[in-house]
Each structure stands twice: as structure tokens, then as C-alpha cells.
Amino acid sequence: MIGYFALCGAQGNVNKVIRSVPMCFVNEGENIRQLFSEDENMDALLNPADGQVTSARLRIREEDRSVWAAAKKRGTQLLFIMWDIEDISEVSELMRLYISMTDDLELVQQEPYEASYYEIQKVNNQLINYQRALTKANERLKMLLKEVREAKSTIELLERDPLTNLYTQNAFFDRAAAMLKENPETDFDIIAVDIERFKMVNDAFGNAAGDKLLTEMAICLLSIREDGKTLFARAGADKFYALIPHGTSAYEMLDRHIGFLEENYPLPMRLQIKLGIYRIEDRSLSIPRMCDRAVLAADSIKGFFDKRFACYDDSIRKKMIMEQNIIDTMREALEREDFQVYLQPKVEIGNGRLMGAEALVRWQHPQLGMVSPGDFIPVFEKNGFIYALDQFVWRKACEIMGRWKSEKGAFIPVSVNVSRADIYHVDLPGVLMKMVEENGLEPGNLHLEITESAYVSDSRQLLPVIERLKELGFIIEMDDFGNGYSSLNTLSELPIDVLKIDLEFLRMRKNVMRRKQIMRFVINLANELRLQVIAEGAETEEQIELLREMGCEYAQGYYYGRPMPQDDFQDYLSKQTISEAKVL
Secondary structure (H helix, E strand, C coil): CEEEEEEEECCCEEEEEEEEECCCCCCCCCEHHHHECCHHHHHHHCCCCCCCEEEEEEEECCCCCEEEEEEEEECCEEEEEEEECCCHHHHHHHHHHHHHHHHHHHHHCCHHHHHHHHHHHHHHHHHHHHHHHHHHHHHHHHHHHHHHHHHHHHHHHHCECCCCCCECHHHHHHHHHHHHHHCCCCCEEEEEEEECCHHHHHHHHCHHHHHHHHHHHHHHHHCCCCCCCCEEEECCCCEEEEEEECCCCHHHHHHHHHHHHHHHCCCCCCCCEEEEEEECCCCCCCHHHHHHHHHHHHHCCCCCCCCCEEECCHHHHHHHHHHHHHHHHHHHHHHHCCEEEEEEEEEECCCCCEEEEEEEEEEEECCCEEECHHHHHHHHHHHCCHHHHHHHHHHHHHHHHHHHHHHHCCCCCEEEECCHHHHHCCCHHHHHHHHHHHCCCCHHHEEEEEEHHHHHHCHHHHHHHHHHHHHHCCEEEEECCCCCCCHHHHHHHCCCCEEEEECHHHHCCCCHHHHHHHHHHHHHHHHHCCCEEEEECCCCHHHHHHHHHHCCCEEECCCCCCCECHHHHHHHHHCCCCCCCCCC
């Protein structure tokens, strides 16, 4: 800031310096002209008419700045004023200089300067008004800052998961992107954490137990926190994300803490927690895509009891590309009928007679070749396309039985899979009835296989649908019985007709004798309940003898025949006439 006030002679000689900021631009006895470089402007400034005020913008000699100057003449003397401010905060200081200058003018008590005194008072009043306006602006600014702080607090509250106090998913995405931008030289990893079968905790032990498990999981994650460079989020019911610097000792600590949690958590079921890691090498990817890759890594080790961590790698990338190819071509493939229905025989163990078949879907892809059901079924279950595919299989199964009936006069029943996602379609019973009736069949000719895991996942949704299908006359088969956690509830609640037991249960090496006893118990229990039992996965003569000895009457597996195309199954069927087959 510059502020300078002086009394001068007619030629610009300084008689009295009233105020100067900074000190002494031009001292008393010196000429005011020496301060400026424009002689012509100075001549005009220092020669006003008597009683008039002149002003000009002048450049200070040898400096790259200009100031405002004004002069008023009364008789032979001048009042010279010079000022310049760089921002509005200096207005109040300039005002104080004006006020002090008027005090000096009162001491001078010279008549020629009374008018100038009133001019200065006008300027003074203007500055006071400016200061008042500035004060109001400051008050408004304080209010705005308060509102911003309150809004920020509200945003912080909305960004936090109320149970774990970790960030929500969207807040994590935003803050992780900002952290990567602020730390371009730091390598980071994204971690995805998934608690397997978490829904079982809520269903079997209550929501309070589930909430406690989630908070314990959050504590495990927070144990690897590094100030300023770690972020944690609860991204879903049982899914967590973390952003941590790469190459730290955090994984060892996290593995130890999660291992302790799995081994010592007070629930009568074994916890399985999977962690997927994506090392951030391509920062052009969005944070959600990075998290998806970490999730893929975690999913790749589900079902492996000896693996807790998995890193995203090229094999997972190839799987992701395969899944995308599947999604991109699924609708056209269904329209072209690239999907094919294979049939696998179900046989009576005692005499080898055919008693039914299971319809299984295969995909002959024009570019990828034969695609395994293990590759496309999980994708379709996730994106909802499974309902369209299942309807295709149901329709084909009904058409096959209808053709057998018209050509042979008799036929064997065919079972089809009803996936968990199908249950949520309210039109399911009507769709199945229409297919059956269009092919001249009865509902009992079409067997519906439903996995026990579907019942465990959502028993309240499944039970009324199964009861309705049973009322309509469909045969209900429970697939994969014994692999879930609520097998006895399944038997007591669901109106099922057939139990299918996977012999994989006997292939596990631990406790083989006990497993055999359990299977024998299940078969005896099913007989008591008047349920049929079909053993799946029968491959050897030894297994067949064991099943016969246990009292199991029916089997399905490679021992009797692999899943085969319809023409091959027709040849298989021709070896024993349908009339010889035992029709359920």
C-alpha cells in the first residue's frame, strides 16, 4: 500500500509531509516532481485553477507501478495527495491515514485549506462506507463458511457406513481416485474382501451376530491403516474394499488377524474369508474397474479352504474376457439354438433298467467351440439370462418327451434344472404348465430339480413356489442334498419327491467310514419318508455295489452313461424299449 499527504508550494516544493506510507517518499524541502517520470502530467496536476481539484494516474520513476495523485490549490499553496492499494483489505489502513491527515490539517489552521479539509472528509466518509460494506461482506463470508462446514459434516456422515464407520462404496471410489492423483509416485493395491456364506450367519444366528462379524472384519482391516495413504470401505452386505500402498508388511499382519478371526470367532460354523488383490499398474482404469478385478481375484479361490489371498493375474483377465464374450453372444446363440440339450440316463441299480433322464445344457459356440457349463452358467445366474436359457431347456425337454409319446406311445420322464434365479419369476408355474400342455404331457412327466443351496439361500421365497408347483402335479427333486447347512429343515419343510445325493461326498479322504454311515443314514431316512434316492456321480462297479448294499435303488453317472446328444441317447434308448423302461 502507498499513502502520501503533503503541503506543497506552487512549483511542487514540499513544505510539510503530513503522512507517508512507506516512510518519506519525498522529504520536506524536496520537490514532488522528482518522484514521477511524467513531466506533462505533473504540470497539469500542479496547476489547477484556484479552489479546484486535479487528479492523474502517475508512474513512479524507475518502478513498474502507478499511483493515483490529486492536488487542490488555494492561493499560492497546494494540498498534494497520493495513494494506491493492492487489495481491499488495505482500505481500512488508507482510511486511518486520511483521518490522521485531517487531524494535522486542523493544527495547520490555515484558511486556504478549509475547503480541502471538507473534500478530504468526503473521501473519509466514503472509506467509512467501504469499511462497513467490508464488515458486512466478512459477516456473510463467515456465515457461508459455517454453512460449508455444516454441509461438509453432513457429507462426511453420508459417506460413512453407519455400522462399521468405514467409507461407503461411492465415497471410496471418489477418495481413492483423489489419493492416486495426489500420490503419483506411490504404488498402491486395491483389496477386495468377501465373507463366504455370510447370509448363513444372519439366517442361522440372527442379524446381531452378522453385524458383530462385520464390525470385527472392519477392525481387522483398520489394523493395517497407515496415516494418509490407506482407505477402507464397506461396499456391500459382506464385501469390503481397501486401498493400501504396495509392498508393505500389511498383508502378513492382515493374514494373521483374519486367521485368528476365522479360528476363534464364536459361531458353530467355520468362517471362510477371501481376499483378492489388484496391484494398480494401469491408472487409467476407473476405481470401480480396479475393484472389480480385485473381486475377480477373490472369487477365483472360493471353495479352496487352504487359500485366503489371490492376486489378479493374466488367467483371471482371460476368464474376464471369456465372460464378456459369453455375455456379448448369449442372445444370438439362443436365437440360433447354439445351445444344445444333452440327456444323461437314470438307471435302476438292481436290474439296469432305464427309469428317466436328466436334461443338461451344452453350448457349441461358433468361435469358442464347446463352452463348459461351468463357464457360462455362473455368468447367466449373475446377469439374469439363466431364466431365458432354462426356459429353452424346459421347452426342449417337453418336446423330446412329446415326440417319444407320439412315436412310441410311451416315454420316460425327464428332469430339468430350476435355478435359484428362476424362483423369483412369478410366472414360473404358468410357464411350466403351458409347455407341458402344449406337448400333450402331464405335469408329473416333467421332474424339476432344485438345489438345496437355493432353499438355504432364500427359503421364504422358495417354499410357496415349490408348494404351488407340487399342487399342479410336478415331481420335485432335491439336487445336491447334504451339501448345505439345513438338510433336516429341507426334508421337514419342502414337499419333495426325490433326493439326489452326490457321491463326491464319499470321495473325500477324511472320515471315510463316518461318511459311509452318514450316507446310509440318509438313505434309510429317505426310505422311511417314502422318498426316492438317486445317487449322482456313480462311476465304478465298486460304487454301485456299495449303493446296492446301502439300499439305494437308483443311480446316475458315467457308469451307466455320460450326458449325450439327443440322437445318441435315442440309440441308447433303442437298446431297451421304452416299455421295458421303468417309468416313474
